[in-house]
Amino acid sequence: MNPHAKLICTLSLITGSTITISSNHWVMAWTGLEINTLAIIPLISKSHHPRAVEASIKYFLVQAAASALLLFSSMSNAWTTGQWDITQLTNPTSCLLLTAAIAIKLGLAPFHFWFPEVLQGTSLTTALLLSTVMKFPPMTILFMTSSSLNPTMLTTLALISATLGGWMGLNQTQTRKILAFSSISHMGWMAVIIIYDPKLSILTFYLYVLMTAAVFLSLNTTKTLKLSTMMTSWTKTPVLNATLMLALLSLAGLPPLTGFMPKWLILQELTKQEMTVTAVIISMLSLLGLFFYLRLAYYATITLPPNSANHMKQWHINKHTNPMTAILTSLSTTLLPLSPMMLTSI
Amino acid sequence: MLKIIIPTIMLLPTALLSPKNLIWTNTTTHSLLIAAISLQWLHPTYFPHKNLSQWAGVDQISAPLLVLSCWLLPLMLMASQNHLQQEPMVRKRIFITTLITIQPFIILAFSATEVILFYISFEATLIPTLILITRWGNQPERLSAGIYLLFYTLISSLPLLVTLLHLHTQTGTLHLPTLELMHPSLTLSWTGTLSGLALLMTFMVKAPLYGLHLWLPKAHVEAPIAGSMLLAALLLKLGGYGIMRVTMLMGPLTSYLCFPFMTLALWGALMTSSICLRQTDLKSLIAYSSVSHMGLVIAASMIQTDWSFSGAMILMISHGLTSSMLFCLANTNYERTHSRILLLTRGLQPLLPLMSTWWLLANLTNMALPPTTNLMAELTIMTALFNWSMPTIILTGLATLLTASYTLFMLLMTQRGTSPSYITSIPNSNTREHLLMTLHILPMLLLMLKPELISGTI
Numbered sequence: 001m002n003p004h005a006k007l008i009c010t011l012s013l014i015t016g017s018t019i020t021i022s023s024n025h026w027v028m029a030w031t032g033l034e035i036n037t038l039a040i041i042p043l044i045s046k047s048h049h050p051r052a053v054e055a056s057i058k059y060f061l062v063q064a065a066a067s068a069l070l071l072f073s074s075m076s077n078a079w080t081t082g083q084w085d086i087t088q089l090t091n092p093t094s095c096l097l098l099t100a101a102i103a104i105k106l107g108l109a110p111f112h113f114w115f116p117e118v119l120q121g122t123s124l125t126t127a128l129l130l131s132t133v134m135k136f137p138p139m140t141i142l143f144m145t146s147s148s149l150n151p152t153m154l155t156t157l158a159l160i161s162a163t164l165g166g167w168m169g170l171n172q173t174q175t176r177k178i179l180a181f182s183s184i185s186h187m188g189w190m191a192v193i194i195i196y197d198p199k200l201s202i203l204t205f206y207l208y209v210l211m212t213a214a215v216f217l218s219l220n221t222t223k224t225l226k227l228s229t230m231m232t233s234w235t236k237t238p239v240l241n242a243t244l245m246l247a248l249l250s251l252a253g254l255p256p257l258t259g260f261m262p263k264w265l266i267l268q269e270l271t272k273q274e275m276t277v278t279a280v281i282i283s284m285l286s287l288l289g290l291f292f293y294l295r296l297a298y299y300a301t302i303t304l305p306p307n308s309a310n311h312m313k314q315w316h317i318n319k320h321t322n323p324m325t326a327i328l329t330s331l332s333t334t335l336l337p338l339s340p341m342m343l344t345s346i
Numbered sequence: 347m348l349k350i351i352i353p354t355i356m357l358l359p360t361a362l363l364s365p366k367n368l369i370w371t372n373t374t375t376h377s378l379l380i381a382a383i384s385l386q387w388l389h390p391t392y393f394p395h396k397n398l399s400q401w402a403g404v405d406q407i408s409a410p411l412l413v414l415s416c417w418l419l420p421l422m423l424m425a426s427q428n429h430l431q432q433e434p435m436v437r438k439r440i441f442i443t444t445l446i447t448i449q450p451f452i453i454l455a456f457s458a459t460e461v462i463l464f465y466i467s468f469e470a471t472l473i474p475t476l477i478l479i480t481r482w483g484n485q486p487e488r489l490s491a492g493i494y495l496l497f498y499t500l501i502s503s504l505p506l507l508v509t510l511l512h513l514h515t516q517t518g519t520l521h522l523p524t525l526e527l528m529h530p531s532l533t534l535s536w537t538g539t540l541s542g543l544a545l546l547m548t549f550m551v552k553a554p555l556y557g558l559h560l561w562l563p564k565a566h567v568e569a570p571i572a573g574s575m576l577l578a579a580l581l582l583k584l585g586g587y588g589i590m591r592v593t594m595l596m597g598p599l600t601s602y603l604c605f606p607f608m609t610l611a612l613w614g615a616l617m618t619s620s621i622c623l624r625q626t627d628l629k630s631l632i633a634y635s636s637v638s639h640m641g642l643v644i645a646a647s648m649i650q651t652d653w654s655f656s657g658a659m660i661l662m663i664s665h666g667l668t669s670s671m672l673f674c675l676a677n678t679n680y681e682r683t684h685s686r687i688l689l690l691t692r693g694l695q696p697l698l699p700l701m702s703t704w705w706l707l708a709n710l711t712n713m714a715l716p717p718t719t720n721l722m723a724e725l726t727i728m729t730a731l732f733n734w735s736m737p738t739i740i741l742t743g744l745a746t747l748l749t750a751s752y753t754l755f756m757l758l759m760t761q762r763g764t765s766p767s768y769i770t771s772i773p774n775s776n777t778r779e780h781l782l783m784t785l786h787i788l789p790m791l792l793l794m795l796k797p798e799l800i801s802g803t804i
Binding site for chain 2: 246249268271280282287
């Protein structure tokens with residue numbers, strides 16, 4: 001991709017996100033979201049592969065629809081209440097419409113179908129952008145409007161997301177799709193808590209970004225797009241694969257890795273809100289996800305030789321591991337002991 | 347606490363940085379030193395807790411288990427030396443590192459006084475165990491064994507986490523010594539019953555209770571020797587320890603909730619002993635014998651009397667040492683014949699005469715011959731159970747009989763009879779193996795002289 005075009009896209013991406021997260025006016029928030037959408041589309045379709053073009057069109061249509069819905073909900077709120085303040089979303093219909101719009105943007109089930117398809121069409125780095133940076137502005141809108149959202153609807157969406165994210169990921173062999181479903185189920189964990197403790201939801205998002213970035217960058221180093229490539233990637237970077245396993249298990253939320261922290265805090269908040277049943281259900285649903293993370297982990301490192309290897313070995317690696325990967329991986333495995341500090345500082 | 351935990355963590359750099367020829371010596375010596383220092387925990391005090399801090403403390407129940415876990419690490423290292431001989435240096439280091447990583451978590455789990463810390467370290471033992479089994483096992487079935495281990499444990503322990511957090515919301519603390527002083531918050535309501543079940547279930551799976559035990563024989567059969575020793579000697583004990591801790595919190599609820607668990611535990615002791623009698627796989631036999639012994643531990647810790655707790659404690663320690671030794675013995679045979687099948691590896695006494703002495707000693711302790719601590723434990727548990735309900739004597743008596751028979755069966759199958767003609771020459775048993783067995787049997791013999799060290803509350 002042309003460096004100038006790349007620079008413009010990246011800058012607009014940053015600008016769009018900044019406008020949305022710092023805006024107080026619905027129209028500005030909408031503008032930021034639109035800038036974001038338009039900026040990422042060249043990045044999605046940069047490989048000019050038919051799948052990439054398809055992905056960018058799908059992405060554009062879905063995001064445009066969601067943005068329109070968001071604009072409609074804010075306008076109808078302004079129509080009835082006479083103001084455009086984001087935090088003052090009081091009209092119930094607007095609230096429902098907004099929840100739907102944000103759910104589409106975030107890829108919350110049942111509006112999640114576009115997400116794995118789009119991720120599958122893009123490169124690993126763009127997929128990382130799509131599942132982290134592009135989800136940040138909708139998350140902040142959800143954060144700002146959290147006091148006026150409908151708890152039953154969000155809890156239902158969250159549980160459906162956790163279920164479908166875990167369930168549909170079981171059947172995948174493509175790493176990008178698996179990570180897309182993992183993202184969907186993590187969005188479920190964030191949505192279940194957004195009303196009761198919005199800051200915790202944001203913390204969960206940050207930690208998710210940390211862990212998923214570690215996984216995406218590790219996979220990107222070895223150019224692993226599917227499980228069969230993963231099987232042979234240990235010859236390229238054995239140590240990276242070992243840490244990738246830990247990062248994956250952290251994403252699954254096993255103690256004593258970082259991923260346990262958000263789960264623990266969310267379950268605690270849910271039990272405080274007398275939602276013990278929801279807590280049990282959503283924690284059990286995370287086991288579905290654990291199954292495919294575990295499978296990835298098996299492929300990454302556990303089935304190493306001296307056991308039988310009936311495949312071609314790959315020896316050459318043409319790029320160095322990014323130091324960022326090391327930092328992200330160590331952060332995404334060892335942050336749990338810091339949880340008291342993080343809990344008080346958010 | 348940190349006196350032990352920090353040296354244990356420092357074992358990691360020792361394993362990673364030791365020179366090539368000294369790696370086994372360094373790690374084994376260092377861990378043996380730690381084990382020697384940990385013996386001070388056994389010294390009785392006037393206070394219920396020793397070294398009590400905000401998050402950890404050692405009391406009469408955890409002290410023997412802590413010492414056992416410190417003691418087992420050098421033994422595991424010694425036992426793994428042979429099967430890693432062919433591996434490159436990096437893999438040896440990684441294996442040792444994995445083994446050592448479990449240790450601080452187990453120590454934390456046994457000494458934690460904060461229940462969430464206990465939960466985290468209890469779960470944290472899973473990942474290294476998983477790596478140990480699925481990375482270092484031999485058969486392809488090890489992958490499913492790993493999945494079984496992980497999912498059995500997690501399905502049962504996530505409700506535990508939610509319940510613990512619920513208890514925390516209700517009582518405001520999860521500090522064990524404080525909780526023991528408070529009125530139990532679990533009532534006979536539905537919520538109370540479900541919370542009680544959730545509290546117990548994790549440990550029932552880990553112990554394991556008959557019916558929830560299917561992951562254990564799989565894991566044992568697939569695990570390398572260190573994994574088997576770890577599972578049998580320490581991880582199962584985490585289950586027993588957890589039950590003893592949790593039942594103390596549950597108050598009157600236990601007397602209602604105990605019936606299904608008691609039934610399954612006692613019936614399971616009987617059933618698994620019978621399964622042992624028709625077992626063809628040596629490691630699987632020892633694994634089922636663990637299930638049967640842990641059934642007695644579960645039954646004893648569910649009735650919550652002083653005698654039963656002390657019986658359960660003694661049985662956990664003696665079974666930890668005995669079963670670990672049996673696994674080591676099975677492994678010495680396996681390394682020579684590359685088979686665990688009883689029919690194929692029989693009659694080894696003429697070939698490995700000194701080893702059969704160890705077999706005899708290990709089997710005699712496993713079948714609880716006087717004056718071993720195993721016998722003391724079984725008698726204490728049987729008495730406690732008899733006091734609780736008379737008919738249990740039928741089940742416990744039969745279980746003892748069956749234990750003796752399958753242990754005898756194991757001894758006779760592996761050692762006596764004519765040696766098979768296809769085993770013509772096998773390597774002699776070496777000093778490392780004899781030392782390994784000695785270090786297993788010595789604590790058992792010495793504990794006969796002073797069993798009150800491991801008898802818990804009495």
